[in-house]
Amino acid sequence: MQYSDSILNTPSSFIRNILKVTDAADVISFAGGLPNPISFPIGQLKESVNHAIDESGAKVFQYSTTQGYLPLRQYIAEKHNKKQPGLDYTADDVLITTGSQQALELISKVLLNKGDGVIIEEPGYLGAIQAFTLREPTFHGVTLETEGINIAELKEALKKPNVKMVYTVPNFQNPTGLTYTQKRREEVYEAVKNEDIIFIEDDPYGELRFTGEHLPYIAAGKMENSVLLGSFSKTVAPGMRLGYMLTKNHEFLSHIETAKQASDLHTNIFAQYTLHHYLTNNAYEEHVEKIIALYKEQSDTMLAAMEKYFPPYVSYTKPEGGMFIWVTMPEGVNALEKFHEAMDQKVAFVPGNPFYTGKKEVNTMRLNYTNATPEIIEEGIKRLGEIL
Amino acid sequence: MQYSDSILNTPSSFIRNILKVTDAADVISFAGGLPNPISFPIGQLKESVNHAIDESGAKVFQYSTTQGYLPLRQYIAEKHNKKQPGLDYTADDVLITTGSQQALELISKVLLNKGDGVIIEEPGYLGAIQAFTLREPTFHGVTLETEGINIAELKEALKKPNVKMVYTVPNFQNPTGLTYTQKRREEVYEAVKNEDIIFIEDDPYGELRFTGEHLPYIAAGKMENSVLLGSFSKTVAPGMRLGYMLTKNHEFLSHIETAKQASDLHTNIFAQYTLHHYLTNNAYEEHVEKIIALYKEQSDTMLAAMEKYFPPYVSYTKPEGGMFIWVTMPEGVNALEKFHEAMDQKVAFVPGNPFYTGKKEVNTMRLNYTNATPEIIEEGIKRLGEIL
Incomplete structure (x- = not known):
């Protein structure tokens, strides 16, 4: 079978692929990009789906x-x-x-x-x-x-x-x-x-x-x-x-x-x-405020741990919001090699490679902080600091 | 703005476009392709969505x-x-x-x-x-x-x-x-x-x-x-x-x-x-049997009306299932012209044109029977018969 040129050139998601490894129960993972599930308004969404069906009937299910x-x-x-x-x-x-x-x-x-x-x-x-x-x-x-x-x-x-x-x-x-x-x-x-x-x-x-x-x-x-x-x-x-x-x-x-x-x-x-x-x-804005408070605490925890455990030659961004911190290691350090070293210590991140359209070897990594407790974040960053 | 060649060559759905005209309340429409909404198991789906949320919680809402x-x-x-x-x-x-x-x-x-x-x-x-x-x-x-x-x-x-x-x-x-x-x-x-x-x-x-x-x-x-x-x-x-x-x-x-x-x-x-x-x-197979009984009655009604009202030089398919009947008019009859004549009589169908990749002028049309009562089907086919 001869597939299309474009699909043969399209990278399957590096992140989705490494998640298969990083998702193991004993790994501290900063590799994902998932919202924290405790932020989902499950009870309210359940009420809303019932209201939607009661009020609009078949329209909710039709083309x-x-x-x-x-x-x-x-x-x-x-x-x-x-x-x-x-x-x-x-x-x-x-x-x-x-x-x-x-x-x-x-x-x-x-x-x-x-x-x-x-x-x-x-x-x-x-x-x-x-x-x-x-x-x-x-x-x-x-x-x-x-x-x-x-x-x-x-x-x-x-x-x-x-x-x-x-x-x-x-x-x-x-x-x-x-x-x-x-x-x-x-x-x-x-x-x-x-x-x-x-x-x-x-x-x-x-x-x-x-x-x-x-x-x-x-x-x-x-x-x-x-x-x-x-x-x-x-x-x-x-x-x-x-x-x-x-x-x-x-x-x-x-x-x-x-x-x-x-x-x-x-x-x-x-x-x-x-x-x-x-x-x-629902009070949507109040709901968003709660997510902000949650993620701010997680971000603050990660930044404080990085300040404490990372060597001074490693730099990183200080986000004003969102879900990610970007880490730059010294020139010449290979992020992919560091990824494997980190996995040996049961801590995961996304090496910077898939985020570039031009570069092959990079010294950067992405950390996500929205899916771990402050204690886990502290422990994970400590382990990463040792590797760096 | 220069758009891609492929989007400029892609037909927007002829059917979705004519639905804007054929959806008027006073039009008998055989143009759509919608399942009959009375066939949707609304109550059971409502029960299932509640069970799914209760049993699986955040997983129902996560990536x-x-x-x-x-x-x-x-x-x-x-x-x-x-x-x-x-x-x-x-x-x-x-x-x-x-x-x-x-x-x-x-x-x-x-x-x-x-x-x-x-x-x-x-x-x-x-x-x-x-x-x-x-x-x-x-x-x-x-x-x-x-x-x-x-x-x-x-x-x-x-x-x-x-x-x-x-x-x-x-x-x-x-x-x-x-x-x-x-x-x-x-x-x-x-x-x-x-x-x-x-x-x-x-x-x-x-x-x-x-x-x-x-x-x-x-x-x-x-x-x-x-x-x-x-x-x-x-x-x-x-x-x-x-x-x-x-x-x-x-x-x-x-x-x-x-x-x-x-x-x-x-x-x-x-x-x-x-x-x-x-x-x-749920008893899914019994549910499907009910849809079959509903559509069979509608199909039978339409075929009987076509037998009664269509001239003998118009031929049509006799479906063993599904949602559509295909009508072939004599050579040289223009389906698009007939569509406009039919709309004047407040009855709608889909002219065969968009279903061909090679032909421009066609003498065929598609009729859908799943979204009208037997009385409406009879009346619509009677009007169509007069035009044909």
Whole structure:
């Protein structure tokens, strides 16, 4: 059997593959990227699914529209308008996706011919690299610095042929935990605003801010070709696979709708009714505050342990929110080798390798802190410190 | 904005587009393809979702595996083994998809380079045409006759360059309602068994047989490159988007898994737990018998009305199951023109056009009978008869 070139080039998820090893009961794992299950509002979701069935009956189980459940789209538009005045979204600007991952894949279908340019943060989100790779593009990695992507590199990359999109995760990025500064956001906007590209801001973690204020989006609300992606996976429940896309470019959105028809017809409507009932009948913001308090404690614990146990030549990011810390070891240290050493000591992380589109040997690693108790975090970081 | 070639070539669903017109309250519509909502086991699904949450808690809401919920995969394998002894499927041969539509799209990702050959029934399932078109293949349509696809044409098509797959809907096909005979199944198998292609049997309606016995699958259980697709959309509830793929070719399946990771990570696990609980705690077969009785009455009513009101020069299929009847008008009659005439009389159908990959002007139409009462069916067919 001869498979397609694109599937042969698409990495199966390195993370999902190592999880098979790191999930053993006696391993302290910072390798995953799962929300803490104690944050799921199980009782309220159960109430909501019962209400949804009682109130809407067969509609909850029938085929539905590709764009998504209208009241949920209205809720999402209003939620964003409230968060950042001036965004001015309506339900017509929203399309519900089967998780945020599907949004990435639909965008790549709609925009990319083989060889077209994709500008992406380096290191960047692995799920995006996978989704885009299926269309065999040319990746132009732009270094992600503490303040955001490097502007000179971004401008150079924009001059490359057939660049179709710029993909960013401006808040508490996966894998680095970094957040673009206000100034860097403005510089990025100035660099892209007159370009004929789709500018993607993927914001799955934006609500999980521990410190500081919400910073305005880079292009959302200002640029027609802005596409904002969001998700309820980190604040309600990932298992329901509910994400969304917001854009004022309705020609683009109609192509996305066609691509979605061909991909899965529409997103699970049973889950859409349930989520909408949950969001409109519970204190959602208080719920998110509880997740923030939980993750802040875990993040603080991990950072304090790193301060205590890591040697001074190892540097790391200090996230303002989200789920990840990014560790940089000295030049020449091989993260993959360190991964195996760490597994011998029953502690796991994700070596930086799969997050780069250009590099093969790297000295970086991603740590997740949302799925372990403070005691376990302390112990795991202690073991890692010994290896480093 | 320059969009991808493939999205510009992909038809948005003709059916979904005309539904906007045909859904008006005063229109008698045979255009849809929806299961009858009175067939949904709403009360039992409500019980099952509550049990699933009570028994499995946070797992119902957390990220899950790409291949799907193991007990559901086991159930599906056993269900098929019971239906047709010798299939010998195990859970390892099953992957859960976000509806059967996603299976088509994943297969196209894994197999097709631009220009590769796809053999498809003519007329064929529109959702498959859409999904495959995203990879810009070359379609080789093979005439679907009353007994199944034409064998001489199939053999000719198999000689074309880079043919990667043969796509069939052997039972109560969409759009024609036709079922391959036992003899034709054997002839198709002889024609394909030594070819280096994936042979797809898409069987969303197979359980909804009104008359006659289950006929053995064409290639499932006999050919390593056989892929069998199934769905719970027509027998439980389409809104949950739960379909599946069965194959003994595990190399192929591992590529499908990678494609699915990149597409939506995994299928809604909340729905998978709910469906599994429903299937294993209710009299599912009795439930399917009720749907069969309902659809048989509707089909019989429509056929009797066609016998009474249609002119003798109009021919039509007599389905042994499923949801559709296919009507052939005399040569030269334009189905699209008839559609507009029918809409003037407030009755709707789907003109045959979108089901062909090669023809532009056609004299055929698809009628759905599952969503109207016998009285409405009689009245709608009477109006159609006057137009014909």
